[in-house]
Structures are given as structure tokens and as C-alpha cells.
Amino acid sequence: MEYIDIKLPSGEVINVELISYxxxxxxxxxxxxxxxxxxxxxxxxxxYVTEIIPAGTVFNVSDKMSDEEWTGLKNIMxxxxxxxxxxxxxxxEIGES
Amino acid sequence: MKTQLISGVxxxxxxxxxxxxxxxxKRQENLKSKKTSVSNEIILPQDTLEISPESMRAYKESQQPxxxxxxxxxxxxxxxxxxKKEIHTENTLNSGEYxxxxxxxxxxxxxxxxxxxxxVKLMPTNVxxxxxxxQDLLTPVNNDYHESVQNTSNQELQPFSPERNIFDVSQxxxx
Numbered sequence: 001m002e003y004i005d006i007k008l009p010s011g012e013v014i015n016v017e018l019i020s021y022x023x024x025x026x027x028x029x030x031x032x033x034x035x036x037x038x039x040x041x042x043x044x045x046x047x048y049v050t051e052i053i054p055a056g057t058v059f060n061v062s063d064k065m066s067d068e069e070w071t072g073l074k075n076i077m078x079x080x081x082x083x084x085x086x087x088x089x090x091x092x093e094i095g096e097s
Numbered sequence: 098m099k100t101q102l103i104s105g106v107x108x109x110x111x112x113x114x115x116x117x118x119x120x121x122x123k124r125q126e127n128l129k130s131k132k133t134s135v136s137n138e139i140i141l142p143q144d145t146l147e148i149s150p151e152s153m154r155a156y157k158e159s160q161q162p163x164x165x166x167x168x169x170x171x172x173x174x175x176x177x178x179x180x181k182k183e184i185h186t187e188n189t190l191n192s193g194e195y196x197x198x199x200x201x202x203x204x205x206x207x208x209x210x211x212x213x214x215x216x217v218k219l220m221p222t223n224v225x226x227x228x229x230x231x232q233d234l235l236t237p238v239n240n241d242y243h244e245s246v247q248n249t250s251n252q253e254l255q256p257f258s259p260e261r262n263i264f265d266v267s268q269x270x271x272x
Contacts, residue, residue, distance in 0.1 A: 002121075020120040033120055044111035065108050080123050081116060091127040 004094060006034065009063040019047060022089045024076070030092065031073065032059055049073055 002018040019033035030052045038046040051062040051069075079086040 018121075019117055020124045022124070035117065040111045042111075044113055045117065047110050047112045047117065049108045049110065070108065077120075081119055091124045091131070093128060 002094070004034070004059060006032070006059040006061050008061055016048075018094070020080070020091070021052070021094070022076075022091045024072070025088050025090060030054060032061070049077075 003015055004018050005013050005015050007013045014036070016034040016036055019035055021030070021032050023030045032048075032050055032052045034048050034050075035045055036048075040046060049065075049070075051065065053060040053062055076086060076089060
């Protein structure tokens, strides 16, 4: 498991578990999947999906996301989970942008 | 896909642990394969750069079958190398030393020319022709010697006198 520090739009910095970090080539935007391992009903956990604005070692989380962007991200999630190759994304290391 | 949209928050979904691990695994595998391919891309150019054209040429030549080398050819090659080294040494003379050697050679050439010219001048007077030498050999050098030889031979070859070598048997032995 990999843990990172993220800076929320409120300015608060929290330590979270990294689930995935990648760039969508077509848009040039970086996205982060992370969890605070908060358990909800049906024994599921919350996964946060957010655009990341690179700023050194700290992940600045953006609080804005359009419907279109969210739809596109859900399709990417599906492609990852079904094992299909999505050539529009590049996985990134921590600190890589 | 068992996801659940968290009410009121668009970018939060609920997933099970399997999906979470799947997301994490996919990223890790992809980064690992990317590292391998990147490291290969880095190593290959470095290896290529380390081989200079001369090294590559030498390597190719070393891979070609070598012909049988004649020892004599080797000796010739060695002597050629030695001669080349000698030439190289001469070339290291400075201009002053070189001119000095050239002058010495020129002087020696002048001396040889003078000597050969003198020899040519002396040839007609002091050296006799072959025909005259033969004639001289046929003529007596010392007439007195020839005459004495003739006299001596005349004495030794006196005419045979039979009277002097006959024994008179009728008179008996003279005891």
C-alpha cells in the first residue's frame, strides 16, 4: 500500500492511501484515485476521484469536475477493471506529472 | 461494477476491496513494465556509444578468417617496419643537421667525381693496350740470359762419341 499527502482546496493536508494516479493523454490532465478507507454500506469503501494539479511533492486536489469529465473517468475505471487496454492514459509515479 | 455514488458528491464512489486492489495492481504492473522498457532504452544507446567506429572495424576484422601467414612475410613486414622507424628517426633531424648531412654527401660526390676524372686522364699514357702487352711478352727481356741458356744447352748436348763408351774385352779385366 502506498500513502501520500494531499492538500485539499480548504488548505488542509491529509494522508491518504493511493489507489491510482494517471494522466489522460488527450486532455493532459492528471487524476488521482485515493481512499481514506471509510467504510460505507454493503461493506464498500469510499474512493475519491479528483484532478491533481502538480505542485512538487504535494498533491493539490481540485474541487471542480464537469459532468463530461466525470463520465469520461467512469469509462476509464470500467476499462481498467475489465482489463481492456486504454491507450489514452499513462500511469504516473508519485511526483511525476 | 459495484460502485455507489456518494450522494451530493460527484467525484466520490463506493467500491469494494477487490476493485481497489485491481486499480492499484494495474498501476503497479504498468509502471514496472514502463521502467523495464525505459531502462532498456537507456542501456542500449549507452552500449552503442561505447563502441567507436575504429573498435567496430577492428572487431569485424578480427572476426574474419585469417590467412596462413608465411614466416618470411612476417620477417619482411618486420624489416619494413624497422625501415619505416629508421626513416622516422631521420625525419626527426632539424633543418641544420639535415643541411649538414646534405653538404657532406655533396662533398663526397665532388671528391668521387675528381678521382674518376683523373683516372680517365691517366688512362691513355700509363696503361698499355692489351695487344702491346702480348707483344712485349714475346720479346726477350734479357738477351744475355737467352744467350747463356743457348750456350749451356749446346755444351750439354754434345754429339755422342761411341769410342768413349766401348770396353776393350780382348785385353781382359784391368784388376
